Amino acid sequence: MDAKLIAELRAELGPEVVLTDPATLGTRSHDYWAVSHLRRFRAPEGETGGALPGCVARPRDLAEVQAVVRFAAARGVGLMPFGLGSGVCAGVLGDPATILLDMGAMDRVVSVDPVNLLATFEAGCNGLAAEEAVAAHGLTIGHWPQSIAISSVGGWVSTRASGQFSTAYGNIEDIIHSIEAVLPDGEVVTLGKAPRAAAGPDLRHLLMGAEGTMGVITRVTLSLRRQPETRAFTAFYAETMEQGFEAQRRIIQADWRPPVMRQYDAPEVFRLFSAHARGEACLLIMVHEGPAGRVAAELAAVKAIAAEAGLTEADPAATEGWLAHRNKVPEWTDLFKLGVIADTIEVSGSWSQIGPIYRRVMAALREVPGIVNASAHSSHVYRSGINIYCTFACRPEDAAAMEARYLECWDRALEATAAEGGGIAHHHGAGRLRKAYLHHDLGAGGIALLRQVKAALDPKEIMNPGNLLP
Numbered sequence: 436m437d438a439k440l441i442a443e444l445r446a447e448l449g450p451e452v453v454l455t456d457p458a459t460l461g462t463r464s465h466d467y468w469a470v471s472h473l474r475r476f477r478a479p480e481g482e483t484g485g486a487l488p489g490c491v492a493r494p495r496d497l498a499e500v501q502a503v504v505r506f507a508a509a510r511g512v513g514l515m516p517f518g519l520g521s522g523v524c525a526g527v528l529g530d531p532a533t534i535l536l537d538m539g540a541m542d543r544v545v546s547v548d549p550v551n552l553l554a555t556f557e558a559g560c561n562g563l564a565a566e567e568a569v570a571a572h573g574l575t576i577g578h579w580p581q582s583i584a585i586s587s588v589g590g591w592v593s594t595r596a597s598g599q600f601s602t603a604y605g606n607i608e609d610i611i612h613s614i615e616a617v618l619p620d621g622e623v624v625t626l627g628k629a630p631r632a633a634a635g636p637d638l639r640h641l642l643m644g645a646e647g648t649m650g651v652i653t654r655v656t657l658s659l660r661r662q663p664e665t666r667a668f669t670a671f672y673a674e675t676m677e678q679g680f681e682a683q684r685r686i687i688q689a690d691w692r693p694p695v696m697r698q699y700d701a702p703e704v705f706r707l708f709s710a711h712a713r714g715e716a717c718l719l720i721m722v723h724e725g726p727a728g729r730v731a732a733e734l735a736a737v738k739a740i741a742a743e744a745g746l747t748e749a750d751p752a753a754t755e756g757w758l759a760h761r762n763k764v765p766e767w768t769d770l771f772k773l774g775v776i777a778d779t780i781e782v783s784g785s786w787s788q789i790g791p792i793y794r795r796v797m798a799a800l801r802e803v804p805g806i807v808n809a810s811a812h813s814s815h816v817y818r819s820g821i822n823i824y825c826t827f828a829c830r831p832e833d834a835a836a837m838e839a840r841y842l843e844c845w846d847r848a849l850e851a852t853a854a855e856g857g858g859i860a861h862h863h864g865a866g867r868l869r870k871a872y873l874h875h876d877l878g879a880g881g882i883a884l885l886r887q888v889k890a891a892l893d894p895k896e897i898m899n900p901g902n903l904l905p
């Protein structure tokens with residue numbers, strides 16, 4: 436980005452808002468995408484391993500966001516929104532021609548309304564801080580992504596995130612009441628007003644999952660719940676993933692709603708629940724929450740359905756242990772030092788498709804040279820189907836091949852999912868990593884429509900150029 440342009444932006448907004456120091460540029464040049472971290476890890480001493488943004492703008496209020504957007508629109512400069520950088524699909528990637536719009540200074544809890552169960556947050560508000568603010572009123576957002584402590588409310592909306600308790604409480608699209616956003620021409624819209632509306636198409640969805648390509652989310656109002664009266668745990672062994680999926684199908688279709696339903700294949704049981712491993716058995720764990728009477732009824736019903744489906748009871752301590760340690764993840768660099776590159780790929784399918792998807796993706800991953808792990812668990816359940824969350828780890832003989840093998844794992848897993856008719860992106864978004872596969876979910880007509888929407892909203896293509904749209 437031209438130094439003169441940066442100087443102009445700084446003159447307009449002030450030196451505290453427009454930053455160019457190497458440390459800030461470095462930490463805002465990528466998200467949590469494994470390859471960005473690998474490139475950084477392998478870079479020579481003192482180098483970043485990737486391009487940096489032209490500058491970082493860190494607005495403090497709506498007016499400053501509008502000023503940055505108008506500045507970018509007037510000059511045709513790219514603008515890349517940044518929440519807290521926990522995205523895993525390269526939705527943020529350093530580009531010297533763009534302004535990185537860091538929403539981190541807009542992090543206030545604006546209001547909590549315990550009567551109407553609504554809370555409003557600035558988009559940069561840390562997810563855990565948002566949950567803690569409502570918890571002080573005996574309430575919960577009910578949205579618990581594993582990254583809750585390192586992601587922002589605006590990021591949740593932008594990536595169509597899912598929380599670990601989604602089976603009962605819904606994904607982020609079920610929790611959003613309204614969204615305030617600055618459009619690519621600098622105008623402000625507030626989308627969503629009443630508890631439900633039939634006032635034309637639901638325009639909130641233009642921003643949900645747009646990954647920074649349609650505008651800048653500045654405020655979000657979320658719909659809350661009261662904290663549950665009781666919580667209980669169950670766990671079951673299934674002989675195969677298919678047997679466990681069938682039990683989950685029967686539970687959810689009988690209208691029971693354990694907020695957490697997670698089913699691990701044998702390699703993941705050994706890795707994550709070693710004390711509870713039993714031969715080659717898979718493990719289904721469930722958390723039950725709500726009014727005491729309903730939880731008691733759900734426990735009895737779930738145990739009966741699981742037994743009918745051929746599952747056997749496991750120690751519920753497995754589920755309690757998961758709850759206590761669920762947000763611990765290894766650092767990328769610990770794996771890189773061992774020559775290993777790993778990642779998770781979340782896909783989904785109907786109940787009829789999910790068994791074949793699981794088998795085919797595992798087989799496809801195991802063909803990649805250097806693969807040392809291919810495993811999966813399910814974690815989000817619907818009446819019509821379920822997701823699976825695949826984990827791969829690859830240790831190529833030649834460390835220089837780590838990035839190529841990583842991309843091969845992604846390609847094989849997504850093509851295998853699509854070949855079985857599944858959805859190629861359950862909740863991490865598409866970013867730059869998955870955009871070439873988006874046609875599997877949207878079709879050629881859907882891609883063309885998405886392009887038309889983008890062209891109408893952002894004719895100068897300033898918003899997160901190169902992201903999401905194939």
Ligand SMILES: Cc1cc2nc3c(=O)[nH]c(=O)nc-3n(C[C@H](O)[C@H](O)[C@H](O)COP(=O)(O)OP(=O)(O)OC[C@H]3O[C@@H](n4cnc5c(N)ncnc54)[C@H](O)[C@@H]3O)c2cc1C
Nearest residue numbers: 518519520521522526580581582587589590596597647652
């Ligand atoms: C360890 C770990 C665990 C994770 N677990 C989960 C999980 O359980 N569930 C889940 O859904 N995801 C999970 N993720 C992925 C990630 O946390 C989510 O995608 C999260 O919603 C991203 O939020 P963020 O604030 O970090 O966004 P960022 O990474 O900063 O940005 C993500 C995308 O949104 C855009 N964006 C961000 N803020 C705005 C805004 N205000 N306006 C417009 N566009 C914006 C960016 O341009 C980018 O394209 C996990 C990630 C990690 C590293």
